[in-house]
Amino acid sequence: MRHRAEAEGIASQVRALASSMGGVTLPALFVSTPLEPDMSLALGLFPRALLPVLLDEAGASLGEPRWGLWEAGSTLTTPGPPPAQPVGEALGSDALAGADLILVPALAASEDRRRLGQGGGWYDRTLPDRTPSAPIVAVVFDDEVLTGGRIPREPHDVPIDAIITPTRTLHVPARHA
Template sequence: MATKTTLRAEIRSRRRARRADSLATGQLFSPGTSHSPIPVRDRAEAEGLAHQIRSLTSSMDAVTLPALFVPTPLEPDMSLALGLFERALLPVLLDEAGAPLGGSRWGLWEPGRALVTLGRPPAQPDGEVLGAESLKNADLIVIPALAASADGTRLGQGGGWYDRALTHRSPGVPVVAVIFDDEVLEAGIIPAEPHDVPVDAIVTPTRMITTSIR
């Protein structure tokens, strides 16, 4: 079985190659809209993810406060998905000086509100910083990953930020991992550890997979 370190290195390499190919074929960044301040990197990718997340929310009761994420340059393009909602919780990783915050923190984003990049991606809401416990108010949690499998196992970046943050969610709130199509792996490939929080669904630009833990 491959280790998490090996899997992360392989997936990050593919992601760098994917973005390089997009630039080489003329994929240009376009500015954010009034509904989302995140620039669109890849129109087809962004539209695909927005469609899948819209389909997911339409199958649920009304989603009033999702927890989403602002993608880094190598992550799937969530720019149009953010604009689906009237407001959202977004991770806050750095303080105003650009230093890492201890523990998980969130900020409230609403259309027309700017995001700021403090030293390094991802961008985050500019304003009041909410504590880790604010995640209990979210009724849908959409998180990044490097890979995931149909048994609910998720491969993160390795820092454990989301595994710690998700302990504050309300019971029964679905957790959805966003990845590329080639990062959906067979069950058993991703090593699972006791602290890993499983996901309820996987969303890619072309499909949604409900995991076997539901």
């Protein structure tokens, strides 16, 4: 039952954020692994979405960030370890320029716009290709929201604009030069 409530909470937060933006036509989402907040109901909020493509059909790593277009009613495949990904053509990271909302997984996120990824740099390599007006939102569990200054920042890290948990959305303040 915890997973259902978690999935409903995440979907509720994503729905409210998309509504506050005046609607979202093409989000970039992710399919969660068992260790991440359950995104299964959030995917159903949209008729189509960009999803990460990490493996080729044989299950080998693609090496460079790729995105796939998922459409409602289409299937996802798991050619290797989770997460699942869309079936079909793998698009380059420049496909992210079409997204108007970007949700990213994280091990932790903080109020000073930092996120801690899994160390592979997949999102850090693809996020520079986004439209600058598209908000980047880290999706974490409630206990993975940290106070500022606890997550180190590397020169290649792209700051987040908000944090979604199963119970809340935190809009993090923009940095001022």
